[in-house]
Amino acid sequence: MNTEQDTTAPPSPDAASALAAPSRPPWVTDELIGRWCAWVHRDEARREPPPAPPLTALAPFDLAPIAPVPSCTPQDVDSAVAAAAAAQRRWARTPVARRGEIVLAFHDLLLERQHQVLDLIQWETGKARYHAWMEIAQVATIARHYARRAGRHLAPRRVRGMVPGLTRVTQLRVPRGVVGIVSPWNYPLYLGVGDVLPALLAGNGVVSKADPQAALTLLWTRALLHEAGLPTELWQIVAGDGPTVGNALVDAVDFVCFTGSTATGRTVAERAARRLIGASLELGGKNPLIVREDADVVAAAAGTAVAAFTNTGQMCIHVERVYVHENVYDAFRAELVRVTESLRLGNAYDYTCDLGSLVSAARLAAVGAHVEDAVAKGATVLTGGRARPDVGPLFYAPTVLEGVTPEMDVCAKETFGPVVSLYPYGTDDEAVALANAGTYGLSASIWSRNTREAARLAARVRAGSVNVNDGAAAAAGSVEAEMGGMGDSGLGRRHGAEGIRKYTEAQTLAVQRLxxxxxxxxxxxxxxxxxxxxxxxxxxxxxxx
Structure with missing residues (x-):
């Protein structure tokens, strides 16, 4: 284990709950931020052109500046990739078991100091603390899974040769080299490091582009992995805008893992294709939920609220379209409105709030515009439908709409906020057709007491994951199963065997005898x-x- 440790005395687990939001967590000092920002790779010897001004995000809880993070140039990206590549050549010779030991040490440190990163996640993204904790649980699960299964997933595999007995063939998994990872702000820990861990365990170096809104969370995690024993140069972090730094990263690495919008994902895929490098893309979604006639309406309404409003709806797998059998529609609608109106909005650094803030003024405006457009064209707001400045500058009430029609923006376009629309249907065939409408295919949900029939229905839904009697978490949390999208929701998979093998090339070794x-x-x-x-x-x- 590396002896260079963070000497800052961590607060007690209860200290976070005593913070008076909105504010910077009191344990986060300028000196500590400076140490984290030192992880942003800058090649001072190659400063042509001069770097852009530092990146300074605004805290969603109060719109106060968070902290300036150095902005990188394309030359910085090239230098970071070169440094990671040099470290990767040594790392590839490190036994997989040793790589796993480092990841398990990181796992333990993450659980021990989770109160620190929970504060950072809330400060940078404005989410409720429980939703921040969900990132801790997911990353810990991923770390344990791949640390213990990487050897099995990557082990050489004997296959039958061309001439049995004379041809011995083994399929090997070879690291790609340097993996570029572009992760978004909405899950800065889970999406920031959840893809980094399998890439490292597969023997690669990594260069991550930190999202300007949530760079500190990624930098904190980078310091923790270093403390757990990860070689210093192996994981590099760069920061800056997408057109400059993101494009430079795609142009320099050996494989790209991107999570974000479908529009940007197309650009990443096209740029990677020109270099004939692989890309894994998890993109947008307009995810459906089906409530069958035999569903437990109370449970389905509670599950819908979770699926729609977790992380204030800023989640690629959250539900935006709910199709309810006409015979239970009225009962379900009443129960969903009741559950939605019981949700507590707040900006506390503790577990007393159900929902947090939207992340930015732009996101608040986009959510409001979808609702206003729907209402202007005849939709009905059953609850919510308005900003909540009395709670904080970027809060928006969880919203349930009905009467949504195709000409409304909220019908087919991704809202990415706390808004869900209800639609009645008559038959299972109609429900499937409605669920499969549009170009996305990321996640879906079906609620029914008859799980066998629901599973049959699920096979007809075009989505990378389908959850029965759960909104989204059951599939996403099952890290031994692959997760990803169909159609405009992306290419490739994370989690499971594919989630680590995608960071390798298959190499066939054939030995001919006699x-x-x-x-x-x-x-x-x-x-x-x-x-x-x-x-x-x-x-x-x-x-x-």
Missing amino acids: LPLGPPPGQSALRFVRTTNRQLALLRRLRVR
């Missing part, structure tokens, strides 16, 4: 062909391969 392939010395090509044809026919009759 005789080379082809006609042996002294035998004509024609005789060899005839003999081989008879062998192929025999293998077919024997049902071999």
Whole structure:
């Protein structure tokens, strides 16, 4: 374990609950921020052109400046990738078991100091503390899973050779080199490090682009992994705007993992394709939830509220479209409105609030515009539908709409906020058709007492994950199963075997024994062909391969 440790005395677990939001967490000093910002890679010897001004995000709880984070140039990105590549050549020779020990040490430190990063996540994103804690739980689960399963997922695999007995074939998993990871602000810990860990365990170096809104969370995590024993140069962090730093990263690395909007994902994919490098993309969603006639209406309404309003709706897998069987529609609508109106909004650094703030003025304006457009075109607001400046500058009441029609923006476009729309339906076929409408296919949910029938229905829904009697967390939290999107919701998968193997190349090693392939010395090509044809026919009759 690295002996260079953060000597800042951590607060007690109860100290966070005593913070009076809105404010900077009192344990976060300028000196400490300076140490974290030192992890942002800057090549001072190659400052052409001069760097852009530092990035300073605003805290959603009170719109006060958070902290300036250095902004990088394309030259900084190139230098960071070169440094990670040099470290990766040594790291690739490190046994997978040793890599796993470092990740497990990080796991323990994360749980021990979670109160620190919970404060940072809330400060930077404005989310409720419980929703911040969900990131802790997910990253800890990912760390344990891959630390203990990486060896199995990456182990050489023997396969049958061309000539059984004479050809020995092994499939190897070879690290790609340097992986570029672009993660968004909405889950700065989970999406920031949840993809980094399997990339490192697969033997790669990593360069992450920190989102300007949540850079401190990523930098804190980088320091913690260093303390757990990760080689200093192996994981580099750069910061800056997407068109400058993001493009430079895609142009320099050996593989790209991007999480964000579908529009930006297309740009990333096109840029990666020009270099013939791989890309994994988790993009947007307009996720449906189906309430069948036999569903437990109370449970379904409670689950819908969680699926729609977790992280204040700023979540790619959150539910925005709810299709309810016409025979239970009225009962479900009343229960969902009741549950929604019981949710507590607040900006406390403790677990007393159910929902936090939106992240920015732009996000508040976008959410409000969707609701206002729907109302102007005839939709009804059952509850919510307004900003809540009495709670904080960027708060918006959780909102339930009905009467939404296709010409309204909220119908098909991703809102990415605390807004959900209700639609009645008559048959399972109609529900599936409605759920599959549009171009997205990320996550879906079905509520029914008959789980067997719900599972059959799920197979007809076009989505990378379908949850039965849960909104989204059951599939997302099952890290042994792959997770990703269909259609405009992306390419590739995270979690499961694919979540680590995507960071490797498959290499086939074939060792030929005794005789080379082809006609042996002294035998004509024609005789060899005839003999081989008879062998192929025999293998077919024997049902071999």
